[in-house]
Amino acid sequence: xxxxxxDQDVLFSLGEQLKLRVEGRVISPEGRLxxxxxxxxxxxxxxxxxxxxxxxxxxxxxxxxxxxxxGVMALYHxxxxxxxxxxxxxxxxxxxxxEEKMLLFTTKDQLxxxxxxxxGFLERTGEVVHHFFSSYIFGFLLLASNIFYWSFxxxxxxxxxxxxxxxxxxxxxxxxxxxxxxxLSFVIGFVIALQSSGQLKSFGANIFVVDLVVIxxxxxxxxxITAILIAGRSGSAIAAEIATMKxxxxxxxxxTMGLNPNRFVIVPKxxxxxxxxxxxxxxxxxxxxTGGGLAANLYLDITPEIFMNRMGDIMRNKDLFTALIKSxxxxxxxxxxxxxxxxRVERGAEGVGRxxxxxxxxxxxxxxxxxxxxxxxxx
Amino acid sequence: xxxxxxIEVNDxxxxxxxxxxxxxxxxxxxxxxxxxxxGGSGSGKTTLLKHLLGLYPIMGGxxxxxxxxxxxxxxxxxxxxxxxxxxxxQSGALLGSLTVAExxxxxxxxxxxxxxxxxxxxxxxxxxxVNMAHAYHLYPSQLSGGMLKxxxxxxxxxxxxxxxxxxEPGAGLDPVSLExxxxxILNLKNxxxxxxxxxxxxxxSILRVANRIVFLDQGQVAFEGPLKEAMHSKHPAVSAFFSVxxxxxxxxxxx
Ligand SMILES: Nc1ncnc2c1ncn2[C@@H]1O[C@H](COP(=O)(O)OP(=O)(O)O)[C@@H](O)[C@H]1O
Ligand SMILES: [Mg+2]
Numbered sequence: 266x267x268x269x270x271x272d273q274d275v276l277f278s279l280g281e282q283l284k285l286r287v288e289g290r291v292i293s294p295e296g297r298l299x300x301x302x303x304x305x306x307x308x309x310x311x312x313x314x315x316x317x318x319x320x321x322x323x324x325x326x327x328x329x330x331x332x333x334x335x336g337v338m339a340l341y342h343x344x345x346x347x348x349x350x351x352x353x354x355x356x357x358x359x360x361x362x363x364e365e366k367m368l369l370f371t372t373k374d375q376l377x378x379x380x381x382x383x384x385g386f387l388e389r390t391g392e393v394v395h396h397f398f399s400s401y402i403f404g405f406l407l408l409a410s411n412i413f414y415w416s417f418x419x420x421x422x423x424x425x426x427x428x429x430x431x432x433x434x435x436x437x438x439x440x441x442x443x444x445x446x447x448x449l450s451f452v453i454g455f456v457i458a459l460q461s462s463g464q465l466k467s468f469g470a471n472i473f474v475v476d477l478v479v480i481x482x483x484x485x486x487x488x489x490i491t492a493i494l495i496a497g498r499s500g501s502a503i504a505a506e507i508a509t510m511k512x513x514x515x516x517x518x519x520x521t522m523g524l525n526p527n528r529f530v531i532v533p534k535x536x537x538x539x540x541x542x543x544x545x546x547x548x549x550x551x552x553x554x555t556g557g558g559l560a561a562n563l564y565l566d567i568t569p570e571i572f573m574n575r576m577g578d579i580m581r582n583k584d585l586f587t588a589l590i591k592s593x594x595x596x597x598x599x600x601x602x603x604x605x606x607x608x609r610v611e612r613g614a615e616g617v618g619r620x621x622x623x624x625x626x627x628x629x630x631x632x633x634x635x636x637x638x639x640x641x642x643x644x
Numbered sequence: 645x646x647x648x649x650x651i652e653v654n655d656x657x658x659x660x661x662x663x664x665x666x667x668x669x670x671x672x673x674x675x676x677x678x679x680x681x682x683g684g685s686g687s688g689k690t691t692l693l694k695h696l697l698g699l700y701p702i703m704g705g706x707x708x709x710x711x712x713x714x715x716x717x718x719x720x721x722x723x724x725x726x727x728x729x730x731x732x733x734q735s736g737a738l739l740g741s742l743t744v745a746e747x748x749x750x751x752x753x754x755x756x757x758x759x760x761x762x763x764x765x766x767x768x769x770x771x772x773x774v775n776m777a778h779a780y781h782l783y784p785s786q787l788s789g790g791m792l793k794x795x796x797x798x799x800x801x802x803x804x805x806x807x808x809x810x811x812e813p814g815a816g817l818d819p820v821s822l823e824x825x826x827x828x829i830l831n832l833k834n835x836x837x838x839x840x841x842x843x844x845x846x847x848x849s850i851l852r853v854a855n856r857i858v859f860l861d862q863g864q865v866a867f868e869g870p871l872k873e874a875m876h877s878k879h880p881a882v883s884a885f886f887s888v889x890x891x892x893x894x895x896x897x898x899x
């Protein structure tokens with residue numbers, strides 16, 4: 266904001282389109298008072314008024330070349346906020362063009378508190394295969410590349426995100442899943458120890474129950490159970506939400522508002538899932554080993570101290586690292602599969618149910634396939 | 645005075661799988677006018693509108709909006725074009741996870757740097773324009789059909805777009821609300837110079853607001869021209885539509 270001092274009046278230039286001339290107690294906006302300039306206007310005018318300790322102010326509208334709804338509201342806004350400080354702001358010299366807009370955009374009521382095809386067999390088979398590749402594999406990869414592009418591009422650009430949406434999604438996807446993940450991991454840890462106890466006892470190899478529980482939970486069951494549960498809970502929810510948004514034209518609406526639906530809807534979910542999954546896996550591991558420890562104590566007379574000691578010997582840092590990698594892969598698979606099927610919904614509400622089911626089945630399958638591949642890679 | 649063409653559609657073709665919806669649709673819409681798209685239900689009005697919005701790939705023909713050929717637009721140019729348009733969808737399409745006010749605030753907070761208090765004032769005023777200020781804190785699921793439409797209209801005009809598309813804005817409205825909605829549309833046209841494309845079936849509405857009629861029938865334009873001519877059209881579908889006027893009192897409104 267540049268100031269230029271002449272004899273008795275001062276010219277403030279706000280943006281490219283608007284200047285404010287201040288003479289005595291008359292403030293004259295010159296130029297366009299519109300969506301681009303209204304924000305600065307509402308910030309600067311009260312500052313000028315306070316700076317000069319004015320009690321009665323006139324805003325002369327004669328030199329306004331163009332005004333839109335934001336401009337009109339900016340005028341009213343200044344008037345209202347100043348009235349609260351017992352400063353009167355009078356709008357004077359209103360040209361007809363401005364007055365028309367002011368009449369159109371009036372607030373009648375009190376303003377509230379602020380917002381917070383069919384061929385032979387081969388042809389048909391070929392077509393099915395072609396269709397599968399062109400519409401599924403290709404479509405999936407296209408979506409994945411778009412989502413990854415935006416999630417990297419927006420990583421440090423918080424202004425591009427909807428405020429609080431990542432936190433919101435983290436609660437929905439991660440925090441709310443804690444009870445079920447902990448409970449099921451505990452039960453599975455317990456059952457693994459219990460089922461092996463008979464065999465181990467007959468060989469007098471009681472202590473190896475610790476190896477069994479720790480290795481199976483840490484490197485396999487913990488991450489896998491978590492991922493399957495999240496695929497069931499959130500994969501379906503994501504597919505259903507996106508499918509509903511598509512059916513009700515909400516996604517079209519976002520597009521025509523100039524907002525990228527992938528970026529606006531899917532990226533926050535991806536962030537949230539990738540962020541919370543590692544923590545969920547750690548919780549699942551702890552719960553699973555606690556369950557295993559309890560069964561070992563009850564059926565094999567292994568005290569918690571012995572269990573803990575032996576556990577320390579067996580645990581490998583590598584398992585933590587692989588769990589982290591796995592969590593990111595599973596999270597991406599779940600969110601992308603859910604979104605992909607959500608976006609493929611055919612018109613109508615019953616389509617939503619169908620894609621939701623398919624999304625869950627496919628994401629669980631993909632998670633298990635990825636688990637096998639990663640298991641071989643990190644063996 | 646010759647008006648500027650803002651929308652020009654040439655020989656547009658559209659189909660879903662084996663169902664041909666539009667076969668050779670051509671028409672124009674002009675700056676500062678209300679262009680009403682008419683047609684029986686299922687005649688492809690919404691489909692046509694969505695093509696104008698660039699939401700479907702163009703299968704045949706040509707569409708140009710504000711002098712830009714839609715098929716030639718790069719993504720950034722399309723987004724730029726979206727900044728000049730407001731859209732009221734047939735379903736309303738308010739985001740279900742946000743309140744009415746947050747929905748209207750969305751374009752404002754995403755595309756401008758206005759302070760939050762001013763945004764909330766603008767939102768309140770825009771909701772007031774459609775008589776929905778009382779629904780400020782409600783969620784879309786808590787609104788009736790007519791209320792949804794009005795809230796969605798508030799969102800469509802949030803940014804004072806020069807070009808407004810409305811898909812059946814009057815559906816579900818009582819006659820009084822309908823009249824005030826029409827008045828709003830006229831105000832937007834007259835005072836902001838907005839160009840408006842309207843899909844509607846409401847005869848009284850058409851008589852009040854329409855400058856130009858585009859009548860869709862069997863995938864083609866059965867009539868295109870000023871409202872007065874439309875009422876005397878010899879095309880069977882068009883004259884059937886306007887024949888209701890001959891029986892109804894609404895006739896008086898014609899003048
Ligand atoms: N996404 C779609 N997929 C398949 N058919 C569609 C789709 N959208 C519309 N149709 C069909 O196109 C025709 C025209 O629909 P629409 O444009 O919604 O009509 P209107 O808006 O005039 O009532 C209808 O027969 C409808 O069933
Ligand atoms: Mg329709």
